[in-house]
Amino acid sequence: MMATKPTSDRRAEIRDDLALVQQCREGDEEARTRLVRRYMGQVRITLTRILGPDQEMPDLVQVALIEVLRSLRHYRGDALLRTWIDRVAANVAYQHLRRRRGPHTVPLELVPSSAGSATSASRGADRALEGRRLVEKLTGLLDGISAKKRVALLLHAVLGYSVKEVAAMTDSRVATTKSRILYARKELLKAAHRDPALREWLDSSSERGGG
């Protein structure tokens, strides 16, 4: 889970955020550049953790950042700016998931080299192929979950937001969000256990973890 900062630190950070946002609203180009530079990496990670590797990622990052700049007037300082930006990125990811239909293939060049290490000790191109298979499997698992449930689950389980924060980020009630996360977990596990290769991978990971 995301570590909660002491209240005074959080207040100070929000004050800084509000100052930066105010400068951006006043048309300060330098402030806008600073904001884009500071949060570009975070937006990429948030989008990747919700969508997985995607060929349209550079476009989506830009769309999300443009949306951030356009919506800055709505930032009131209720939450940290990075949380608010994650909310915008999550919305962009959600809209993309709704648009994205059909099988989602993962290009080899988008699979990080570390992805194959979890599955085997093979090396080089073979390891990349192994990693790609795993990534495709995982992507397939998550693609089987509806967009709303997927976004809620990944914001909570992978990005570390609490259920209340996820509910606020997705404009939903806490009970609805809880239900989405629970159902998403259930569907994810069911699909993973149905796939023989994934079951084998989970078994071997569990044995390694246990041993």
Place this chain on the structure above:
Amino acid sequence: MIKPSCAKARRLLLQSEGGDVESADALWLESHVQGCEGCRREGEDLATIFRAWRALDPPRLGSRRMERMERAVLSAPVSPGAPPRPGRTWKVPTIAAGVAATLAVASLALLWYWRQPVQSRGAGAARLAPAAPALPRARVQAGHVLVFGPTGEARALGHGSTLPPGVTLHSPRTGGGVIAWGSRATLGLAAGAQVSVRRRGERPVITLVKGTVSLDVGSTPGRHGAGLSVWVPGSGEVIVGSARVLLSRQPGNDLRVAAVRGEVMYRWSHSGSLQEKPIEAGQILSHRLDRVRLLDAPGALSGGTLLAAGVPTPSHTRPPVAARMHAVAGRPRSTGCSLEALQGALARGQAKRVLRGVASCRAAGQASRALDGLEARANLQLGRVRRAFAQFLALAHSLRGTQQGQTALYSAGRIAWTRLARKGQARHLLEHYLETYPKGAYRASVRQILRRL
């Protein structure tokens, strides 16, 4: 079946992560998780999946790439918009009414424009008919644009050409662009370019910066995708991205491909077999969308600038170039053999029907990789594992270097691991592959499978 106590434990677990679980419940939860193998295992499995998913974090961007993205973001027009709200778009009636009124004027002007005879518009950009005075005319600042009229006529516009009203194209950097007029949306630009397309009272169908070409041809009952790589010379980005082309299966929908600059070697897949053809500057080719799949492979295009877009074209106005393309592909326009029908049958588990269909297609003179793939999958469904395995391997070899080839190899590898390995039957088939294809592209992968058996 999940035990009631396990279901309760899951709910409490989620609550405990938010810190709002009572102490008695917390104690019960702890004792349950310690004693329940199912819940413990489930937690471990989820943790493993999420750990692997987190490992997909993208590598850091290079400073040049970051600067380019920064410039693109900062150069985009920042007009105040509605706050982002998931799943809720354009529900404010006043905005919708305003936009509808504006676009009604735009569509009337557009209708007037396209109703003019083609001759009066002129072939060259400089002789395009003047637009309605109240509407802005956009100019191609960089790159090239392919514009389609509602009846299917297409024109390739080069640098400095003027676009019809209603289309705005803004490109602060060098880039190429595609706009299909008459289809819902199309674009494909290099870094920094931005296109916004509005059509007939609808919200902007596309407002994107850089990259992806995306089409949506009207309301499409059945959609399928195709990959397309666009190479923009001198943009610094080389491969702009893979295009996703959403298209209708209604008759008469064409994919247009135009070379605007230089000569482009254009490759595509037709019923599973590879085709290629050089396209000269100014030439426009047309494909029936339900028959052609563009290859999603870097290097599928070489040289020149290629633009592509889809547009619904009424059959009576279809230009003769479509017929020429079919002649090149050597396929009759309509045959009794439908790949889509066979794929549907396979999805419904009617494997024997698929095998009969494949046989009749071949008897009618149609032989393709797609049929081979269908046959292999049907055999797998029927439990003819060894035969399916051998067919997938042969398919992987014949489609080597393509996405489909890799998919076939995955299928073969999966069969080897999950079905044949236990019976000890995979080894000699894989060795047979190594002997049969001494220069096979997948020898390394096959050896890898062998080592794991």
